[in-house]
Amino acid sequence: MPLVMPHAIYHYGFIMGVKVAKRISAVVVVAGLAVVILLSLGGVTSKSAVAACNSDAKTVQTAIAAFQTVNPTLPVTPKSLMSTANGGPFLDSWPSNGAHYVISLTHAGVVMVAAPSKATAAPYDTPNPCRSAS
Numbered sequence: 001m002p003l004v005m006p007h008a009i010y011h012y013g014f015i016m017g018v019k020v021a022k023r024i025s026a027v028v029v030v031a032g033l034a035v036v037i038l039l040s041l042g043g044v045t046s047k048s049a050v051a052a053c054n055s056d057a058k059t060v061q062t063a064i065a066a067f068q069t070v071n072p073t074l075p076v077t078p079k080s081l082m083s084t085a086n087g088g089p090f091l092d093s094w095p096s097n098g099a100h101y102v103i104s105l106t107h108a109g110v111v112m113v114a115a116p117s118k119a120t121a122a123p124y125d126t127p128n129p130c131r132s133a134s
Contacts, residue, residue, distance in 0.1 A: 064109055
């Protein structure tokens with residue numbers, strides 16, 4: 001028995017070492033996958049903010065067109081678009097997402113987009129005004 005004992009201990013230790021190595025490698029693989037997923041989610045968030053910005057600005061443009069069809073002589077304001085007077089409301093509420101972008105109107109009824117929200121507003125008709133919303 002004394003000859004078998006050192007071999008059994010070595011063999012048992014080797015098996016335990018392999019099990020530990022497998023567990024460590026599994027943890028490393030899972031952690032790597034978690035990092036990849038978290039990094040890819042950042043892109044999804046910014047893409048959704050840009051899509052929401054474009055959608056909100058287009059909604060305001062559509063509401064302005066409908067308002068001007070019904071009321072060609074009245075000025076367009078956010079209040080007039082949401083009012084129940086003069087055939088409205090043309091918008092239920094003013095679209096906003098202050099963390100990513102701000103939609104506003106000029107006195108001439110031009111839709112303006114500031115993306116990010118603290119940036120200088122640009123007309124929605126310019127190329128990609130929402131591209132910086134993130």
